Amino acid sequence: MPRPIVLGIETSCDETAVALVDGARRVLAHKLVSQIEDHAAYGGVVPEIAARAHIEHLDRLVKAALDDAGLALGDVDAVAATAGPGLIGGVMVGLVTAKALALAAGKPLVAVNHLEAHALSPRLTDPDLGFPYLLLLVSGGHCQTLVVEGVGRYRRLGSTIDDAVGEAFDKTAKLMGLGYPGGPAVERLAATGDPMRFDLPRPFVGDRSLNFSFSGLKSALRRQGERLLAERGGPVDADRADLCAAFQAAVADCLADRVARALDRGPAGAALVVAGGVAANQALRARLARVAADAGRAFQAPPLWLCTDNGAMVAWAGVERFRLGFTDPLDVPARPRWPLDEAGAPVYGGGRKGAKA
Ligand code: KG4
Ligand code: ZN
Numbered sequence: 001m002p003r004p005i006v007l008g009i010e011t012s013c014d015e016t017a018v019a020l021v022d023g024a025r026r027v028l029a030h031k032l033v034s035q036i037e038d039h040a041a042y043g044g045v046v047p048e049i050a051a052r053a054h055i056e057h058l059d060r061l062v063k064a065a066l067d068d069a070g071l072a073l074g075d076v077d078a079v080a081a082t083a084g085p086g087l088i089g090g091v092m093v094g095l096v097t098a099k100a101l102a103l104a105a106g107k108p109l110v111a112v113n114h115l116e117a118h119a120l121s122p123r124l125t126d127p128d129l130g131f132p133y134l135l136l137l138v139s140g141g142h143c144q145t146l147v148v149e150g151v152g153r154y155r156r157l158g159s160t161i162d163d164a165v166g167e168a169f170d171k172t173a174k175l176m177g178l179g180y181p182g183g184p185a186v187e188r189l190a191a192t193g194d195p196m197r198f199d200l201p202r203p204f205v206g207d208r209s210l211n212f213s214f215s216g217l218k219s220a221l222r223r224q225g226e227r228l229l230a231e232r233g234g235p236v237d238a239d240r241a242d243l244c245a246a247f248q249a250a251v252a253d254c255l256a257d258r259v260a261r262a263l264d265r266g267p268a269g270a271a272l273v274v275a276g277g278v279a280a281n282q283a284l285r286a287r288l289a290r291v292a293a294d295a296g297r298a299f300q301a302p303p304l305w306l307c308t309d310n311g312a313m314v315a316w317a318g319v320e321r322f323r324l325g326f327t328d329p330l331d332v333p334a335r336p337r338w339p340l341d342e343a344g345a346p347v348y349g350g351g352r353k354g355a356k357a
Contacts, residue, residue, distance in 0.1 A: 012086025
């Protein structure tokens with residue numbers, strides 16, 4: 001079996017996930033328990049409930065992953081876990097479990113930055129994706145463009161100054177009573193709606209900076225919704241679909257403009273890569289593919305199952321780091337905040353509590 005074999009654990013938000021990945025990019029096992037139902041009643045992730053649910057599921061998932069792969073703990077070369085950024089209770093559950101497993105098996109620990117796991121995820125399925133590439137990282141807690149220069153080497157170009165894109169999708173869904181998480185629901189409805197009926201702003205489009213902003217979009221949407229509500233006692237389904245379509249079209253325009261500009265300022269000829277939960281959105285993927293094509297760049301997006309949080313991306317980041325000798329001591333801390341570009345200037349806002357990725 002091609003070495004290294006790495007066990008990866010992800011517990012930074014509302015997915016408890018474990019995977020085994022080897023050096024030949026094979027996913028030997030992949031286990032995931034989503035807590036969506038545990039949090040649905042609250043309209044978002046409740047950190048305490050998430051941490052308890054991780055404790056409940058994690059041991060069983062580790063055992064099931066090893067069984068699926070036909071491996072014993074002693075067969076792995078390293079144990080990797082998300083060590084941040086994220087909801088700290090959950091991160092601690094995953095990291096402490098990984099430390100215990102590493103100690104018990106006498107294997108090295110790899111403390112993975114959740115953002116790095118997203119950032120490197122496209123290399124798990126595309127062996128030809130070399131450094132550097134321009135990454136658009138779009139998830140529930142982040143929206144940024146980064147030059148990925150290598151493993152552990154990131155240069156941030158632009159970032160949201162307020163809401164993350166996934167957060168904007170989730171708030172839009174909440175506004176329209178579509179439940180949590182909002183992204184997939186908004187995408188489904190948007191596909192049936194008219195994106196031209198409602199006029200929404202395109203924050204920062206044409207701006208010289210490389211930053212993003214989504215909070216104005218959300219407020220404009222709320223005003224449109226309230227107007228409809230006042231006019232006739234509540235939006236009907238067609239209104240909702242049109243609102244979702246308008247929202248998604250505005251997001252697409254914003255991302256396309258910002259990314260085109262970032263491609264200009266990033267390394268010449270670098271591929272465009274999109275990763276993170278929002279990268280699962282087909283309309284946005286298609287739009288970004290066009291941006292890349294217009295700029296004469298290659299475009300890469302991970303398969304959908306690899307976009308939203310999962311254990312395979314953590315295990316793969318573990319493989320990449322382990323190969324370079326980047327392992328961590330057993331007292332490595334869990335970090336609620338952990339920017340990929342530590343030398344970069346701080347960004348105002350910067351996404352939901354700076355916690356989720
Ligand atoms: O990376 P991720 O799984 O979790 C973290 O934030 O760490 O991203 C989750 C986010 C949520 O905000 C969710 O609404 C959004 O990704 N998302 C989508 C889609 N699928 C998930 N947003 C738009 N379209 C989708 N199809
Ligand atoms: Zn994530």
